Amino acid sequence: AQSVAQPEDQVNVAEGNPLTVKCTYSVSGNPYLFWYVQYPNRGLQFLLKYITGDNLVKGSYGFEAEFNKSQTSFHLKKPSALVSDSALYFCAVSPPRGNNNDMRFGAGTRLTVKP
Amino acid sequence: GAGVSQSPSNKVTEKGKDVELRCDPISGHTALYWYRQSLGQGLEFLIYFQGNSAPDKSGLPSDRFSAERTGGSVSTLTIQRTQQEDSAVYLCASSPWTSATDTQYFGPGTRLTVL
Numbered sequence: 105a106q107s108v109a110q111p112e113d114q115v116n117v118a119e120g121n122p123l124t125v126k127c128t129y130s131v132s133g134n135p136y137l138f139w140y141v142q143y144p145n146r147g148l149q150f151l152l153k154y155i156t157g158d159n160l161v162k163g164s165y166g167f168e169a170e171f172n173k174s175q176t177s178f179h180l181k182k183p184s185a186l187v188s189d190s191a192l193y194f195c196a197v198s199p200p201r202g203n204n205n206d207m208r209f210g211a212g213t214r215l216t217v218k219p
Numbered sequence: 220g221a222g223v224s225q226s227p228s229n230k231v232t233e234k235g236k237d238v239e240l241r242c243d244p245i246s247g248h249t250a251l252y253w254y255r256q257s258l259g260q261g262l263e264f265l266i267y268f269q270g271n272s273a274p275d276k277s278g279l280p281s282d283r284f285s286a287e288r289t290g291g292s293v294s295t296l297t298i299q300r301t302q303q304e305d306s307a308v309y310l311c312a313s314s315p316w317t318s319a320t321d322t323q324y325f326g327p328g329t330r331l332t333v334l
Binding site: 110136138140145146147148149150153155194196198199200206207208209210211212 | 261310323
């Protein structure tokens with residue numbers, strides 16, 4: 105069965121510094137990978153996804169993520185963090201040729217960007 | 220356009236009572252999902268509806284949980300004889316199709332507190 109791990113519960117960065125939120129996955133075959141963000145008292149919002157093609161995926165709000173098959177990772181990155189990026193970030197994986205109800209989410213990483 | 224809406228936004232109930240949580244998906248979306256978000260636990264898949272097909276109930280934690288989707292649109296998640304461990308945020312999401320590459324669109328959630 106597919107699974108995803110977010111090894112850090114909390115990530116703290118200073119505004120203007122680069123940020124990385126880590127995600128590793130376990131699935132048979134080539135996965136579909138997603139990042140969602142949850143702002144306080146809001147539902148999850150889609151950030152970006154990797155389906156196929158270029159390993160570097162660019163998404164909303166200046167975020168990007170790199171699919172690394174050899175390391176089974178899909179880390180979320182941003183070159184320069186903003187205080188408004190502070191939120192809860194979820195990585196998710198779907199198996200190839202599966203249905204969307206097979207998507208599994210990580211436990212989430214809380215990002216805090218300090219001014 | 221209108222996104223996924225959920226009601227109520229907050230629900231406080233006493234142990235042993237039944238509760239109903241409502242989800243209005245995005246118009247035209249054929250797939251609908253319910254998740255439970257507990258502190259530090261990430262998103263737990265509960266149930267999935269796709270068109271008129273039989274729902275995938277594999278994530279429901281006990282027979283106290285049930286869900287319906289009437290007319291392929293609005294869905295209601297019912298928890299009978301609530302327990303304190305049912306306290307969580309219940310999230311609903313919808314997507315246009317059932318493909319594993321589809322983005323899910325989330326509602327703001329219902330925060331359930333069982334006293």
